[in-house]
Amino acid sequence: MGVQAPRPKDRRQTGRATDDSSGRPVPRPESALDAVDLHLLELLQTEGRITLSELGRRVNLSPAAVGERVRRLEADGTVTGYAAQVAPARLGYGIQAFVRVSPHARVTVKYLRSQELVHRPEILEVHHVIGEDCWVFKIAARDTTHLEELIELISALGRTTTSVILSSPVTRNVLLPPPPP
Structure with missing residues (x-):
């Protein structure tokens, strides 16, 4: 989900290493x-619209260095994109659910x-x-009738089990590398 971060056209611009067989970036x-x-990863995950100037101020680097x-x-695939988070209910989707498929x-x-x-919104x-x-599958439905229609479509793949989401106390935590063992 979200928009992919733009990839540089010339790998010399970033000095990234690539895998010989695929041309994809090799993770550091x-x-x-x-x-x-x-610190940059934490700030970008919590405040995605923060400016380079503000990022630089918070990590004590120039905007150019932060950029x-x-x-x-x-470029190395650590940051994969940026996206707005929207409230499904504000868009008319009053129900969210997980549908498991065997x-x-x-x-x-x-x-x-x-x-x-899978290309349905x-x-x-x-x-x-x-x-x-x-x-x-995580799905959003307007109401129970719409939910039933979506489950019917998904059930064409196999046996389904549905769990309606009542609330989501944790929606997105900041992800950083695990501490060493």
Whole structure:
């Protein structure tokens, strides 16, 4: 979810290392993130619209130096994008739910009929998981009738189990590297 961070056109601009086979950025080891990088990641996750000037003030660097660090974090894949968080209820979606799917034989989310489903705006997230079920959908519905319609569409993939979300006391925490063991 969210908008992908723009990738530089020329890898020489960022000095990033790439994987020889795919051309994708090679992630830096956690140890390559210094205290300033970690502080920047925390600020970007909590205040996504913060200016480079304000970021620089908070980490004691010039806006140009902060801009270079942020570009490097984007280029190496640490920062994957920026997005506005919206309230589904304000857009007319009064119900959110998790729908777990145990698919029919050989049916996956890559199945052609599934692709139409996952591109619907009501499908907020899709996760491939290990466990009793194979897929978990997070959906938003206008009302119970709409919820029933969405569950019926998803059930074409397999057996479903639905959990309606009553509240979400934790919606997004700041993610930083785990502490060393």
